[in-house]
Amino acid sequence: MVMRWWSDRWTQSAGAFFLEKDAIFFASARDFLAGVLAAVVITCWNLAAVERNAIVQASQKPYQTLSSRYLYKTHKAKSGRNIHDASFRVYRSSPAMAELLLFEDIFTITGIDTDGKKFDKVSRIEARSEQFDMQLVLDVNIDVYPIARTDKFTLALSSTLRLDGTPDDGVFDQSRKKSLADKYEYVMYGKLYKYDDDESGGAIKIGVYVSFGGLLMMLKGDKQHLGNLKLDQRLYLLMRKV
Incomplete structure (x- = not known):
């Protein structure tokens, strides 16, 4: 027990x-x-x-630009839509950006599809630049990047998107590394297929023609502003609204 x-x-x-x-x-x-x-x-x-x-x-x-006369700020909302602030201030461009870009200027649109609309998702815009007085005709995929007659935009040309200026292979980089494209809203990649001189009117002007997978660009103006562009050169076109 x-x-x-x-x-x-x-x-x-x-x-x-x-x-x-x-x-x-x-x-x-x-x-x-x-x-x-x-x-x-x-x-x-x-x-x-x-x-x-x-x-x-x-x-x-502020986004860097080759023009020391203008500063345009662009803000991107989380939704992916762009909110544009048209205020501008005096700005000095950085030497590194100046060396990276082959051309940059601010353009005012003078016409859209003046010869009639050919495709539903593409518009042909005509514009003139403010600083270098360049004439531009450009096909834009408006389904991806809508654009209006009252818009102004910065257009730049570069042979690479790498910030150190080294050449790239033209293939989209999915590593999310910082690149020149981060400073713009719309980017195309193509080839300069035609280069001609225009001596009418006294001043020597040249026209460059680039195809971006069938979307065409014609840029014409003073030779000194387009002298860095070469025939058969691979180019990036970069745009942002201002």
């Missing part, structure tokens, strides 16, 4: 001990998981705050 009594007491005590240990373990595990969850929430909040600050700083930083 005594032995049985001691056995029952030991069993009850041991059971209570293990139940207590299990309760402590589960309470500790619960507190641990709650701590991990709180740490994850705090980390995500801090990362979101950093991203918001980066977006604000980027929106306040």
Whole structure:
């Protein structure tokens, strides 16, 4: 009887001990998981705050342009739509950007599809530049990049999208590395297939013709502003509205 009594007491005590240990373990595990969850929430909040600050700083930083007379700021919303601020200030371009771009100017649209619309998703725009007085005729995929008669835009030409100026192979880089394209809204890649001189009117002007997969561009003006462009050269066209 005594032995049985001691056995029952030991069993009850041991059971209570293990139940207590299990309760402590589960309470500790619960507190641990709650701590991990709180740490994850705090980390995500801090990362979101950093991203918001980066977006604000980027929106306040002017895009670089070759023209020292103009500054146009463009902000991109999270939806992907572009919100344009037409205010401008005096700005000095960086030498690195000047070396990277073969041409850049701000254009005012003078006509859209003046010969009639040929394709539903493509419009042919005519424009003239403000600084170099260049004449432009350009096919734009308006399904991807809508454009209106009242729009003004910056157009640039470059042989590479790499910020260090090294040549690229013309293939879309999915690594999300920073590139020249980040400073613009619409980019095409093509080949300069025709180059001609126009000496009418006294001043020597040249015209360059580029095909971007069938979308054509004609850019004509003073030779000194297009002297860096060569026949059969591969080019990027980059645009952003101002």
